Amino acid sequence: MFEFVRFAVADGVATLTLDRPDRLNALTRAMTSEIIEAIKLCARDDAIRCLIVTGAGRGFCAGQDLEEFQALAGPETVGDHLRRGFNQIILGLYNIEKPVIGQINGVAAGAGLGIALATDLRIAADKARFAAAFIGIGLAPDSGVSWLLPRLLGSAKAFEMLASGGVIEAPDALRLGLANQVTPAEELEPTVLALARRLAQAPTRGIGLTKRTLHRAAGLTLAEALDYEAQVQDIAIGTADHHEGVAAFLGKRAPHFVGR
Numbered sequence: 001m002f003e004f005v006r007f008a009v010a011d012g013v014a015t016l017t018l019d020r021p022d023r024l025n026a027l028t029r030a031m032t033s034e035i036i037e038a039i040k041l042c043a044r045d046d047a048i049r050c051l052i053v054t055g056a057g058r059g060f061c062a063g064q065d066l067e068e069f070q071a072l073a074g075p076e077t078v079g080d081h082l083r084r085g086f087n088q089i090i091l092g093l094y095n096i097e098k099p100v101i102g103q104i105n106g107v108a109a110g111a112g113l114g115i116a117l118a119t120d121l122r123i124a125a126d127k128a129r130f131a132a133a134f135i136g137i138g139l140a141p142d143s144g145v146s147w148l149l150p151r152l153l154g155s156a157k158a159f160e161m162l163a164s165g166g167v168i169e170a171p172d173a174l175r176l177g178l179a180n181q182v183t184p185a186e187e188l189e190p191t192v193l194a195l196a197r198r199l200a201q202a203p204t205r206g207i208g209l210t211k212r213t214l215h216r217a218a219g220l221t222l223a224e225a226l227d228y229e230a231q232v233q234d235i236a237i238g239t240a241d242h243h244e245g246v247a248a249f250l251g252k253r254a255p256h257f258v259g260r
């Protein structure tokens with residue numbers, strides 16, 4: 001079904017693997033379209049309750065494929081290229097109301113950094129690296145990095161990373177809050193899979209509404225956020241998983257959440 005990504009679903013967990021390892025999974029137009037399509041598939045399918053995004057080989061994603069970018073000619077501006085492509089990936093991952101884990105197996109650079117930052121939890125291999133990369137080719141940040149990075153690092157650290165083009169190694173990424181967890185490379189996949197399976201058994205609607213509330217609260221006053229929380233709780237209270245959670249607690253048994 002796809003040529004430049006692999007997409008597999010098992011036990012409620014979808015794994016999207018960027019698959020151009022000889023180019024550190026740099027993004028071509030065709031690959032970008034496939035990633036967008038795979039994210040849409042995840043959003044549509046209620047049986048998918050967690051998404052893992054990772055890269056094949058030794059890289060996570062090296063951003064825009066610079067060879068293809070050089071060769072591209074036509075009426076489309078760079079802005080249009082971003083709007084049609086990377087922006088849809090970032091919004092798709094950020095807005096999908098299911099947990100998304102970034103399994104950061106290697107370098108995440110440029111738009112690849114944007115993809116990593118748009119996931120909800122980043123579990124990184126000890127050899128992973130995070131690089132803004134844009135300034136190295138004279139560009140300003142795109143792919144959501146200007147918005148996502150300062151929210152994680154604070155504006156001074158984000159500027160330092162963007163303006164210097166420096167690379168952040170996994171241990172520093174953990175210390176700075178870019179990564180949630182760092183594991184030895186050989187333990188990355190089983191660690192992420194175990195976490196994803198747990199998340200796929202969790203109240204998916206509740207997690208989706210949690211994402212929605214956190215995203216919305218970022219632009220609100222406290223009073224507005226309180227009101228928005230009240231609106232969202234009116235939705236959460238009607239879910240099957242809320243009823244199951246309360247019944248299981250009162251019945252002193254383990255809950256069985258169905259994601260609705």
Ligand code: T3D
Pocket residue numbers: 022023024026062063064065066067069078079081082107109110111112131132133134136137139142143
């Ligand atoms: O409209 C638009 O699209 C503009 C928007 C752009 C958004 C962006 O993403 S801008 C940033 C683009 N990305 C970069 O500038 C990163 C370029 N790559 C690197 O700086 C380095 O490759 C890395 C720091 C990511 C990793 O370094 P290293 O030493 O581990 O690997 P390497 O040897 O440099 O790369 C391995 C191969 O992948 C190599 O090919 P080769 O020599 O084995 O045939 C290299 O050319 C290729 N590769 C790496 N990144 C890209 C790439 N090929 C095409 N495009 C790449 N981005």
